[in-house]
Amino acid sequence: MATNKHVNAIVVGSGAGGGVVAKELSYAGLSVVLFERGGWVPYAAHGDDELTAMRSFPLACFFGPDNERYRRVAVDQQGNERIVYPNDWAYHNISACVGSGTVNYGAMAWRFMEECFTMKSTYGHVEGSTLEDWPISYDDLEPYYEKAEWEIGVAGDDSKNPFAPWRRKPHPMPPFSHNKEARILEEAAKKIGYHPFSIPMLRNSEEFDGRPACVHVRNCVGFACPVDAKNGTQNTVIPKAIDTGNCELRINSQVVKILTDSNGRATGVEYYDEQDRKHTQTADIVILSASATETPRLMFNSATNLYPDGIGNRYDWLGRNLQGHAYCGADGLFEEEIYDGIGPGASVAAGDFAHNNPDVIGGAVLTNEFIKLPYAYSRGFRPPGSSQWGREHKDFQKHYYKRNASIRGPVQEMPNFESRVEVAPDVLDHWGMPVAKISGFKHHEDIRTAEFIAEKAAKWLEAAGAYKVWKSIPGTGVSGSQHQSGTCRMGNDPQTSVTDKYGRVHEVDNLFVADGSLHVTNGAFNPVLTIMALGYWVSDYIVKEWKGGNRFK
Amino acid sequence: MNKENSFDTLSRRSFLKVSAIWAGGAWIVGVPSLSANPHRVLTESEAEIMDALADAIIPPGEYAGGKDAWVTRFIDQQIGRYGYLQHDREMYQTCLPAINNDCRNEFGDVFTRLDKENQAEFLKAVEAGQYNPQAAERGWGDFTPSAFFNTMCNQCMMGFYGSPIHGGNRDYVSYRMLSLY
Ligand SMILES: Cc1cc2nc3c(=O)[nH]c(=O)nc-3n(C[C@H](O)[C@H](O)[C@H](O)COP(=O)(O)OP(=O)(O)OC[C@H]3O[C@@H](n4cnc5c(N)ncnc54)[C@H](O)[C@@H]3O)c2cc1C
Numbered sequence: 001m002a003t004n005k006h007v008n009a010i011v012v013g014s015g016a017g018g019g020v021v022a023k024e025l026s027y028a029g030l031s032v033v034l035f036e037r038g039g040w041v042p043y044a045a046h047g048d049d050e051l052t053a054m055r056s057f058p059l060a061c062f063f064g065p066d067n068e069r070y071r072r073v074a075v076d077q078q079g080n081e082r083i084v085y086p087n088d089w090a091y092h093n094i095s096a097c098v099g100s101g102t103v104n105y106g107a108m109a110w111r112f113m114e115e116c117f118t119m120k121s122t123y124g125h126v127e128g129s130t131l132e133d134w135p136i137s138y139d140d141l142e143p144y145y146e147k148a149e150w151e152i153g154v155a156g157d158d159s160k161n162p163f164a165p166w167r168r169k170p171h172p173m174p175p176f177s178h179n180k181e182a183r184i185l186e187e188a189a190k191k192i193g194y195h196p197f198s199i200p201m202l203r204n205s206e207e208f209d210g211r212p213a214c215v216h217v218r219n220c221v222g223f224a225c226p227v228d229a230k231n232g233t234q235n236t237v238i239p240k241a242i243d244t245g246n247c248e249l250r251i252n253s254q255v256v257k258i259l260t261d262s263n264g265r266a267t268g269v270e271y272y273d274e275q276d277r278k279h280t281q282t283a284d285i286v287i288l289s290a291s292a293t294e295t296p297r298l299m300f301n302s303a304t305n306l307y308p309d310g311i312g313n314r315y316d317w318l319g320r321n322l323q324g325h326a327y328c329g330a331d332g333l334f335e336e337e338i339y340d341g342i343g344p345g346a347s348v349a350a351g352d353f354a355h356n357n358p359d360v361i362g363g364a365v366l367t368n369e370f371i372k373l374p375y376a377y378s379r380g381f382r383p384p385g386s387s388q389w390g391r392e393h394k395d396f397q398k399h400y401y402k403r404n405a406s407i408r409g410p411v412q413e414m415p416n417f418e419s420r421v422e423v424a425p426d427v428l429d430h431w432g433m434p435v436a437k438i439s440g441f442k443h444h445e446d447i448r449t450a451e452f453i454a455e456k457a458a459k460w461l462e463a464a465g466a467y468k469v470w471k472s473i474p475g476t477g478v479s480g481s482q483h484q485s486g487t488c489r490m491g492n493d494p495q496t497s498v499t500d501k502y503g504r505v506h507e508v509d510n511l512f513v514a515d516g517s518l519h520v521t522n523g524a525f526n527p528v529l530t531i532m533a534l535g536y537w538v539s540d541y542i543v544k545e546w547k548g549g550n551r552f553k
Numbered sequence: 554m555n556k557e558n559s560f561d562t563l564s565r566r567s568f569l570k571v572s573a574i575w576a577g578g579a580w581i582v583g584v585p586s587l588s589a590n591p592h593r594v595l596t597e598s599e600a601e602i603m604d605a606l607a608d609a610i611i612p613p614g615e616y617a618g619g620k621d622a623w624v625t626r627f628i629d630q631q632i633g634r635y636g637y638l639q640h641d642r643e644m645y646q647t648c649l650p651a652i653n654n655d656c657r658n659e660f661g662d663v664f665t666r667l668d669k670e671n672q673a674e675f676l677k678a679v680e681a682g683q684y685n686p687q688a689a690e691r692g693w694g695d696f697t698p699s700a701f702f703n704t705m706c707n708q709c710m711m712g713f714y715g716s717p718i719h720g721g722n723r724d725y726v727s728y729r730m731l732s733l734y
C-alpha cells in the first residue's frame with residue numbers, strides 16, 4: 001500500500017460541486033488533491049452516438065461508469081431487490097468523468113426561488129414528508145450564485161422573468177434566441193397570459209473566457225460539446241485550479257473509504273488507482289463531492305467503532321430524503337413542421353407555476369423539451385395506445401418527427417424519510433466495497449402537483465396550435481436519477497440533519513460535503529447551479545476559517 | 554460469468570480506454586474497426602429469422618425496413634464478443650428458434666415463410682403474452698416470450714435509429730427518412 005505526500009485538502013469527485021471546491025481552495029493557497037474515479041471524456045471519443053450518450057444510453061454510458069466494475073441494488077415499491085448496471089435507469093447514474101454531468105448536461109442554469117429555501121414555512125407541515133426549510137436563505141446564497149454564473153459562464157436575462165428572485169448583477173452573457181418551435185411557443189404563452197423568457201444556460205451565447213459561442217447542434221444534452229461552448233467544471237474551474245499549481249487532479253482513482261483516527265477526525269482517504277493498486281492519501285480536510293448517491297455510500301462504507309452505522313449517521317439521517325424531480329408535462333402534435341434543427345431545442349420557459357399555485361404544494365418551472373433524437377423518439381412521445389412497432393409506428397416516426405413539441409416541468413418533490421440510499425452489504429463492486437442500494441417512492445402530493453403542472457403544459461401546447469395533446473405524469477417510483485439530491489441534508493439540528501449549514505458533517509470538524517446531497521429540498525428547477533453555488537458557499541467557509549488560522553486539527 | 558465472458562468484458566474495457574486516449578480530434582469511436590472482422594454469433598437460420606422479425610418490427614417501404622437497414626447485423630455485432638449486449642446472446646440463440654417453432658405450431662409454417670399480415674398477428678399475440686404459458690416446454694428455456702419480444706423490439710429500434718457505428722442504420726437510412734441528412 002503506497003502513501004502519498006500529505007496535502008491540505010482532499011476533494012472526492014470532480015463534478016459540479018467538487019470542481020468548484022477544488023478551484024476555490026487552491027486559489028486560497030491550500031494544496032489540494034481532486035479525486036475522480038473516471039477520466040476525461042472529450043467529444044471526439046463518443047461523437048454523436050445517441051445509444052451511449054447520457055440521454056437514453058441503452059447500450060452503455062460513455063461518460064461512465066462502466067458496466068463491468070459498477071453496480072447497484074434497486075429496490076422496487078414491493079420490496080423486490082435487483083442488481084442494476086449503470087446504463088439502467090434504476091441505477092440513477094449521473095456520470096463518472098472529469099466534470100461529471102456538467103460535461104454533457106442540458107446546461108439549464110437556474111437559481112432556485114426564495115420559496116424553494118423555505119418550503120416548510122411557505123407550505124406548512126406535509127403529512128408523510130420531511131419537508132423542512134433550509135438552514136440558509138436565498139439571500140445567503142445569492143452572492144455565490146453570482147460567482148457561479150460569472151466564473152463558469154451563464155447566458156440569460158432575468159429581467160424578462162417576473163418570477164425570478166432578486167439579483168445584484170445581470171448574467172454575464174446575453175440570453176439565447178429561440179428556434180422556430182420556441183418562437184411559436186413563446187407567442188402562444190403570451191396569448192394565454194404566461195410570462196415566457198429565454199432559459200438561462202451554462203452555454204456561450206457569445207465568446208466567453210476564451211471559448212467560442214454555441215453553434216446550435218441538434219445533440220447537446222447528453223453529449224460533450226464539439227466546439228467547447230458548453231460550460232462545465234471540466235473546462236472552467238478545474239483547469240483553473242490545476243493552473244494554480246496547488247491542485248493535483250488524480251483521475252481513474254476510486255476512493256473507497258474515508259479514514260478517521262481514534263478521535264473520530266478525518267485523516268484522509270483510501271483509494272485504488274487505475275491498476276487497482278491501493279493507496280492512502282492524507283489531508284487536513286476532506287470534502288466529499290461524489291454526488292447524492294456516492295457521497296452517502298462512502299460515509300456508510302467508512303464505518304468504525306466510533307461511527308458504527310457510518311460517518312455522520314448517529315441519528316439515522318444519512319442517505320435519507322433522496323429526491324430528484326417529479327418530471328411531468330405534455331406532448332403535442334402539429335399539422336405543420338415546427339422543427340428547424342436549431343439546437344439544443346430547449347430555450348423557452350415560463351416561471352408562472354413554480355410557486356403560489358392554488359391547492360397544490362410547490363410547483364415547477366415549465367420549459368420546452370430538448371430536441372429528441374431518433375431512437376429516443378421511437379421509444380416514447382406517442383399518444384397513449386399508439387403501436388410500439390410495425391408500419392404504423394414507422395409512419396408515425398416519419399410523419400411526426402418534425403411536427404411535435406413537448407413541455408416539461410421538474411416538480412419540486414416532498415422529501416420523505418423512506419426514500420434513501422443505503423449500502424447492500426452482500427453486493428460488492430470491483431474493489432470489494434458494498435454498493436449503493438436505492439429504495440423509496442414519491443410522495444402522493446408530488447403526483448397531485450404533477451397533474452396540475454401537466455395541465456398547464458397541455459394548455460400551452462394547445463394555445464400553440466397542437467391539434468392533439470396528451471399529458472405525461474410520472475410514476476410513483478423512487479426519484480433521484482440525474483437530479484439526485486438530499487441524502488446528507490444540511491441543518492442546524494444535528495438530530496435531524498447530517499451536516500451543519502456550511503456542509504460540515506456534524507461531529508467531524510474536518511469533514512465536509514459539497515454536492516447535491518446537501519439540498520434540503522430540490523427546488524422547482526434543475527439543480528446544478530445551486531450545487532455549484534453551494535460549492536462556493538462551503539469553500540468560502542473553509543477558506544475564511546483557514547485564513548483565520550484554523551488548521552482543522 | 555464464465556471464462557470467455559470475463560475475457561470479453563476485460564478486453565472491451567481496455568479497448569474503450571485506448572479509444573479515449575487516441576481521440577485527439579479525429580472520428581475514432583469505440584467500435585467501428587470491429588465491424589471489419591465481425592465475429593458472427595447468429596447461425597444462418599437464426600439470422601434469417603432475425604431478418605424477418607426486423608422487417609416485421611420496421612417494415613420496408615419508401616425507406617428500407619429493418620432487414621435492409623442491417624438491424625440483424627447490429628444485433629449480431631452487439632451480442633458478439635466485443636458488443637454491448639453480450640448478456641443477451643443466449644436469449645437470441647434460444648428464442649429465435651423458439652419463436653419459429655411456436656409459429657409453426659400455430660400457423661403450420663415457420664415465421665420466415667408467413668405472409669406479413671400473419672406475421673404481425675402472431676407477433677401481437679407473442680407481445681400480449683399469449684405464448685408465455687409453458688414456454689419452457691416448447692424450447693424457450695428460462696425466457697419469457699413476451700419479454701423476449703420487448704427486448705428484441707427495443708433492440709431493433711436501436712439498430713435502425715441509432716448511430717451506424719454500432720453496425721445498423723445502414724447509410725444513415727433512418728436519418729434520411731426523418732430528413733435529418
Ligand atoms: C444528461 C444530463 C443532463 C442534465 N441537465 C441538467 C440541466 O440542464 N440543468 C441542471 O441544473 N442539471 C442538469 N443535470 C444534472 C447535473 O449534472 C447534476 O445535478 C450535477 O452534476 C450533480 O452535481 P454533484 O456535484 O452532486 O455530482 P456530480 O456532478 O455527479 O459529481 C460527482 C463526481 O464524483 C465522482 N465520484 C463519485 N464517487 C467517487 C469515488 N468514490 N471516488 C472518486 N470519484 C468519485 C463521480 O465520478 C463524479 O464525477 C443533468 C445531468 C445529466 C446527466
Ligand code: SF4
Binds near residue numbers: 213224229230344
Ligand atoms: S448546442 Fe451544440 S454548440 Fe451549443 S453548447 Fe450545445 S453542444 Fe455546444
